[in-house]
Amino acid sequence: AQSVSQHNHHVILSEAASLELGCNYSYGGTVNLFWYVQYPGQHLQLLLKYFSGDPLVKGIKGFEAEFIKSKFSFNLRKPSVQWSDTAEYFCAVNAGGFKTIFGAGTRLFVKA
Amino acid sequence: GAVVSQHPSWVICKSGTSVKIECRSLDFQATTMFWYRQFPKQSLMLMATSNEGSKATYEQGVEKDKFLINHASLTLSTLTVTSAHPEDSSFYICSARDGTKYEQYFGPGTRLTVT
Numbered sequence: 001a002q003s004v005s006q007h008n009h010h011v012i013l014s015e016a017a018s019l020e021l022g023c024n025y026s027y028g029g030t031v032n033l034f035w036y037v038q039y040p041g042q043h044l045q046l047l048l049k050y051f052s053g054d055p056l057v058k059g060i061k062g063f064e065a066e067f068i069k070s071k072f073s074f075n076l077r078k079p080s081v082q083w084s085d086t087a088e089y090f091c092a093v094n095a096g097g098f099k100t101i102f103g104a105g106t107r108l109f110v111k112a
Numbered sequence: 113g114a115v116v117s118q119h120p121s122w123v124i125c126k127s128g129t130s131v132k133i134e135c136r137s138l139d140f141q142a143t144t145m146f147w148y149r150q151f152p153k154q155s156l157m158l159m160a161t162s163n164e165g166s167k168a169t170y171e172q173g174v175e176k177d178k179f180l181i182n183h184a185s186l187t188l189s190t191l192t193v194t195s196a197h198p199e200d201s202s203f204y205i206c207s208a209r210d211g212t213k214y215e216q217y218f219g220p221g222t223r224l225t226v227t
Contacts, residue, residue: 034215036218042220043205043218043219043220043221044156044205044207044218045218046215046217049215090155090156099158099161100146100216101158102155102156102158103155104154104155105154105155
């Protein structure tokens with residue numbers, strides 16, 4: 001069965017620090033990969049997605065993610081976080097079917 | 113962009129009553145809709161997947177007679193929690209997918225409190 005692992009449940013950073021959130025999935029075939037963000041009191045929003053092509057994808061608000069097929073990973077990065085990036089981040093994988101599997105989420109808190 | 117709405121955003125009901133939650137895709141046709149449940153500090157748990165005009169497919173462990181899902185049109189799906197109990201209190205989120213696109217658009221969620 002497919003599964004998605006997010007290694008960090010809670011991350012605390014100071015403003016301007018660099019961010020990397022890990023995401024690994026278990027599925028051997030072609031996958032579509034997503035990162036969603038949920039800001040406090042708001043609903044889930046798509047941050048970025050990878051379907052094919054360049055494995056380094058850029059999303060909104062300066063976020064990017066790199067798909068490394070050999071490592072089954074899709075880590076999220078941002079060079080310099082801001083207080084407004086405080087949110088919960090979910091990695092998700094779709095293996096071509098209807099169902100998208102979500103990771104457990106990572107709560108990021110950015111100290112001003 | 114694609115917008116999904118949910119109504120109500122918050123509902124309080126007494127134990128034993130039923131509650132209906134609506135999910136609407138406002139500017140696209142949602143061939144597939146998903147219903148999730150989110151517990152505090154936890155990830156989204158997929159409850160069921162519904163395709164327009166078909167019966168919903170429920171995930172293992174989700175009682176289909178308790179959580180009734182109707183996807184009657186390409187823009188509307190409803191989740192009815194029947195005979196609600198306090199343990200059904202949770203945050204229910206719907207999402208919708210447009211055709212063959214794999215991207216899902218999420219609604220703002222409905223907080224259900226059963227007293």
